[in-house]
Amino acid sequence: MCGIVGVVGSKNATDILIQGLQKLEYRGYDSAGIFVSDERKNQSIIKAVGRISSLQEKIGIEVNGSIGIGHTRWATHGKPTENNAHPHASESNRILLVHNGVVENYKEIKTEYLNGHHFIGETDTEVCAHLIGKFIEVDHLTPKDAFVKALGIIEGSYAFAMVDREDPTVIYVAKNKSPLLVGLGEGYNMVGSDAMAMIRETKQFLEIHDKEVVIVKKDSVEILDEAGIQQERDAFTAELDLSDIGKGTYPYYMLKEIDEQPAVMRRIMQNYFKDGKYLVADEIKKAVIEADRIYIVAAGTSYHAGYASKTFFEELTDTPVELCIASEFGYNLPLLSKKPLFIYISQSGETADSRQVLVKTKELGYPALTVTNVPGSTLSREADFTMALHAGPEIAVASTKAYTAQIAVMSILAKAVGEEIGNEKAKSFNLIQELSLVATSMVATLAEKEWIESKVAEYLKDTRNAFYIGRGQDYFVSMEAALKLKEISYIQCEGFAAGELKHGTIALIEEGTPVLAIISNKSIASHTRGNIMEVSSRGANVLKVVSADCQEEGDDILVGNVHSYLTSLAMVIPTQLIAYYATLQRGLDVDKPRNLAKSVTVE
Ligand code: M6R
Numbered sequence: 379m380c381g382i383v384g385v386v387g388s389k390n391a392t393d394i395l396i397q398g399l400q401k402l403e404y405r406g407y408d409s410a411g412i413f414v415s416d417e418r419k420n421q422s423i424i425k426a427v428g429r430i431s432s433l434q435e436k437i438g439i440e441v442n443g444s445i446g447i448g449h450t451r452w453a454t455h456g457k458p459t460e461n462n463a464h465p466h467a468s469e470s471n472r473i474l475l476v477h478n479g480v481v482e483n484y485k486e487i488k489t490e491y492l493n494g495h496h497f498i499g500e501t502d503t504e505v506c507a508h509l510i511g512k513f514i515e516v517d518h519l520t521p522k523d524a525f526v527k528a529l530g531i532i533e534g535s536y537a538f539a540m541v542d543r544e545d546p547t548v549i550y551v552a553k554n555k556s557p558l559l560v561g562l563g564e565g566y567n568m569v570g571s572d573a574m575a576m577i578r579e580t581k582q583f584l585e586i587h588d589k590e591v592v593i594v595k596k597d598s599v600e601i602l603d604e605a606g607i608q609q610e611r612d613a614f615t616a617e618l619d620l621s622d623i624g625k626g627t628y629p630y631y632m633l634k635e636i637d638e639q640p641a642v643m644r645r646i647m648q649n650y651f652k653d654g655k656y657l658v659a660d661e662i663k664k665a666v667i668e669a670d671r672i673y674i675v676a677a678g679t680s681y682h683a684g685y686a687s688k689t690f691f692e693e694l695t696d697t698p699v700e701l702c703i704a705s706e707f708g709y710n711l712p713l714l715s716k717k718p719l720f721i722y723i724s725q726s727g728e729t730a731d732s733r734q735v736l737v738k739t740k741e742l743g744y745p746a747l748t749v750t751n752v753p754g755s756t757l758s759r760e761a762d763f764t765m766a767l768h769a770g771p772e773i774a775v776a777s778t779k780a781y782t783a784q785i786a787v788m789s790i791l792a793k794a795v796g797e798e799i800g801n802e803k804a805k806s807f808n809l810i811q812e813l814s815l816v817a818t819s820m821v822a823t824l825a826e827k828e829w830i831e832s833k834v835a836e837y838l839k840d841t842r843n844a845f846y847i848g849r850g851q852d853y854f855v856s857m858e859a860a861l862k863l864k865e866i867s868y869i870q871c872e873g874f875a876a877g878e879l880k881h882g883t884i885a886l887i888e889e890g891t892p893v894l895a896i897i898s899n900k901s902i903a904s905h906t907r908g909n910i911m912e913v914s915s916r917g918a919n920v921l922k923v924v925s926a927d928c929q930e931e932g933d934d935i936l937v938g939n940v941h942s943y944l945t946s947l948a949m950v951i952p953t954q955l956i957a958y959y960a961t962l963q964r965g966l967d968v969d970k971p972r973n974l975a976k977s978v979t980v981e
Pocket residue numbers: 677678679680681723724725726727728729732775776777778861862865976977978
C-alpha cells in the first residue's frame with residue numbers, strides 16, 4: 379500500500395515521477411504528491427487529495443528539475459487530506475520524505491525525541507521526517523548519518539526515499555518489509571515500489587534487502603548493509619513489456635485481465651509442460667512428497683484459490699491440505715503436523731499478513747513454497763522455493779486472472795507430484811488436455827458478455843444485497859464470486875454453502891433478494907436445486923450459472939464442461955463478468971474501488 383517513485387539525474391523529473399505514480403496508483407489513491415528540484419535549488423512541492431490526475435492538474439510547466447520523489451497514498455495514519463499527503467518535511471523543511479509502510483513506534487518517537495515539534499498532519503511519516511531533521515540540525519549529523527540513526531530507532535515496516543533540499547543530487551533510500559527497487563539508467567538512476575513504475579525508463583534493476591541503506595546519485599548507487607559495509611550486487615533485467623502494463627483499447631484493466639485468462643492458461647501450459655513432461659523443479663516435488671500435511675496460507679482471492687485447489691491437491695498427492703487465513707494464523711495457530719510444508723499463494727508476493735506467517739514458519743524451520751505472479755517479490759525471495767503464475771501484471775484491484783492462474787499452477791504441481799509417487803488418479807488425469815478444455819470453456823463464456831450484462835441488469839439492478847450459493851467446488855467459487863461483487867460494486871454479498879442457508883441466513887431472504895446459484899456437479903446438482911426452491915418460495919430472485927452437463931430449462935448462464943477438479947476455473951468467469959457489469963451499471967470505477975489497494979503491505 380502506497381507507492382513510491384524517485385529519480386535523480388534526469389532532465390524531466392516531473393514527467394518521470396507522474397508516469398511512475400500512474401503505474402503505482404493501484405497501490406493506493408487517497409492522495410498524491412511530488413517534490414522536484416533542479417541543481418540550482420529551484421524547488422517545488424505539490425500535493426493533491428485523490429487521484430494522480432488531481433495532482434497533475436495542479437502541476438504547472440515550471441515545475442521541473444533533475445531530482446524528485448513522489449508518492450501515492452493509501453491512508454493508514456490520518457485522513458486523506460493534503461496535510462497528510464507525502465512528501466513530508468522536517469521541522470525546518472530541509473528534509474523531504476516519502477514512505478510506504480507503518481511505523482509502529484511513532485508515538486514513542488514523538489514523546490522521546492520530538493518534544494515541542496509542530497506537526498501539520500497526523501502521519502507516522504511526518505514524525506520520521508522530523509526525527510531525521512532533528513539529527514541534522516540539533517546533533518549536526520550529515521543527512522546520511524541522520525537517516526541511518528533514525529532507521530536504528532524506527533520500528534515497523536518501511537520503504538523510505540529521502541531528499542535533502544541543501545544537496546539535491548542524492549536520494550537516500552531504505553526498506554524493511556515494504557518493497558523498493560533501484561532502477562538503473564544512463565546518467566540517471568531511479569527508485570520505485572515496483573518495476574512497473576520505472577519500466578518506461580529502464581529494464582535494469584537492483585534489489586534492496588531489508589535494513590539496507592542505499593545512496594542513489596545520478597551516476598552511482600551505493601548499497602550499505604546494517605553495519606554500514608558496502609555491498610556488491612548484480613543488476614537483473616525485468617521481463618516486463620510496456621504493453622503488458624497498458625489498458626490497450628479496453629475501458630478498464632479488469633475487463634482486459636478477465637479476457638486474458640484463456641491466454642494465461644495456455645502460457646502456464648507452455649511454461650510448465652514440455653516434451654510430455656511437467657516442468658516442476660525436483661526439490662519442489664521432493665518438498666511436497668516429504669510433507670505429511672500442506673498448509674496453504676493466503677488472503678482474499680488467493681485464499682479462495684487455495685480452497686479451489688484443495689480437493690485435487692489431496693486426491694492427486696495423497697497429502698492432506700489445510701487452509702489458513704494469513705492474518706489469523708499468528709493467533710489461531712493450528713496444531714501443526716510433524717513435517718508440514720507451507721505454501722504461500724499470493725498474486726503480489728508482498729502481502730504483509732502472509733509475510734508475517736512466512737517469517738514465523740521459517741523461524742520454526744519449516745520449508746516454504748511461494749506461488750506468485752511476481753518472482754523476486756518478498757514472499758518469493760524469502761521462501762525456499764517459488765512457482766511463477768506467468769499471468770502477466772495484474773493491475774485492477776479486483777483479482778481475476780491471478781485467481782485462475784493460481785489454481786492452474788497448483789494443479790500442475792499436484793499432477794507432477796502425483797505422477798512421481800505413482801498416484802493412480804494422477805496417472806490417468808490428462809491435465810494438459812483438461813487445461814486446454816478450460817481455456818476453450820473460458821473463451822466460450824467470454825463470448826457471452828452481452829448476455830451476461832443483460833442478466834446483471836435484470837437481477838442486480840438497484841439491489842443492496844445478494845447471495846451466491848453452491849456446493850462443493852461451487853461453494854468455493856461462491857466465496858470468490860461474492861468477494862468480487864462486493865469489493866467493486868459495493869453490493870453486500872456473501873458466498874454460502876447452499877445447504878447452510880437454511881441454518882440461519884435464509885432469514886435474510888425476502889421478496890426480490892438476488893440469489894446467484896452456481897451448479898457444476900451433476901451428483902449434487904439436485905440438492906442445490908432444492909435449495910434454490912427453498913429461497914425462491916421465500917421470494918428470492920434466483921440467477922442460475924450452470925455447467926452444460928447440469929443444464930435444465932430456465933437456467934440463465936451456461937458454462938462449457940470441464941474436468942471436475944477444475945470447475946472453479948470455468949465457473950468463476952461469469953461471476954467475474956457479473957461483478958464487472960454490476961459495477962459499470964452503477965457508474966463506479968471498476969479498477970479502483972474505494973478504500974482498497976492492490977498490494978496490501980500492512981498487517
Ligand atoms: O497479492 P495477494 O494475492 O497476496 O493479495 C491478497 C488479497 O489482498 C487479494 O487477493 C485481494 O483479496 C484481491 N485483490 C481481491 O480481488
